[in-house]
Amino acid sequence: MRIESFIGLHFLRSARQDRSLSFITWVSMVGVMLGVTALIVTISVMNGFRENLFKAVTGTQAHARVTPDDGLLVGTAREELEARLEAYPGVVAVAPYFSRQVFLRAGEDFRAAILRGIDPAREREVTAIEQFLRTSSTYFVGEEPPASDPPAVLTGLISAEGRATIVLGAPLARALVLDVGDLVDIVSPVQRITPIGKVPLIKRARIAAVFETGIGGTDDVLAYVHVDLARKLYRLTEGVDSLVLRMADPEAVDAAELERALPGYTVRTWMDENRNVFQVMKLEKLGLFLILTLIIVVAFFNIVSSLVMLVMEKTKGIAILKTLGATDGMIRRVFFMQGFWIGTVGTVAGLSLGLGACWALATFDLIRLPPGVYPASTHLPIRVEISDLLLIAASSFIICILVTLYPATRAAKIDPVHNLRNE
8 A cells, every 4th residue: 555545544534542434534425425326316217217208209209201392102102212211221111101180079079189090010110109009098096007919909900890990199088088999080171072061071980099108299199090091081092191210220310311312302300309308308417417416516525624624633743744754745645545535435335325226216116107107107217327327436536536636735735844843
């Protein structure tokens, strides 16, 4: 052990015969430990929420949508575009996309909705909407949302009996006081001529399932039907609005590059449609990091005050060291080592406690979320990232070292002659 480390550890011990660590030193270490623990747990929870939201968004939405600048995709134009997209690097699957606004009617209740026409067989290759399907729109608070049989539900959009079926967002179904198996009228804004005049096209459909992703603004308005039924509601025999893509890496989708490769088409990615949500979560994570760092800052002030008091208490000892040949640099390193040991012990203990708390929260389900509030789960999500652990540990350790600058400089300036002349 270097002489600076030995002397620094000796100075950290109280003057009592039991040689225990001083109370202020303990307070400093505990403060660093609690700050690091709070940061790890909070940031891991934020990472968990972001991961769940990411899975929900990329599960219910295609990674990219290619739309022609003029009209629908029909005939050979659609076939050629599909072939080009399937051959494009990074594209895993392609599916048709048809979306329109409609009204849903149940008795006297009306709700506006976005009707999405899909090809069930191809939709499951592009999105993971099946993971969010349920067989009931209602459940008791505190219990898990009931699961469903996803393949049968999506296949059910093509009814062998010729009866139209629909999949609704659970909040939308609850707003209409409907559940799986009930009938709902789909009211199209397209009108047809009858003996009594023009009336809107109406198609009655049975609810095959409901879905709940927890994404605000999606579950409340979205409904799925077979693409053929969606076209009939708009008096169309063929064509789709666009083609949607599933990419090998959702976060690597480059809309600008795709548009350059596909002149005459507009490309929108899942990031374009959800940019605000993820930016808010990123800012929240940064804000929580800065706020919780204040806990460690309080501990840093404790470290400064304890070291300043230590310098005052050990003035004669420092003066004796200088008379024995200790340089100003050696005295500075003595107090740097004190900050090093306080920071090391506090940070390592905080990392251990923080990781233990994350493990307990993820394993024992100590905190439960209200059903339907967050994407597809009532469990508190936890995701520990190595980069966050390294950032938190490095920040804590570096600041613990930096706050020793003032007391170390003050100790190095002690004049041995002035302090020992009366001894």
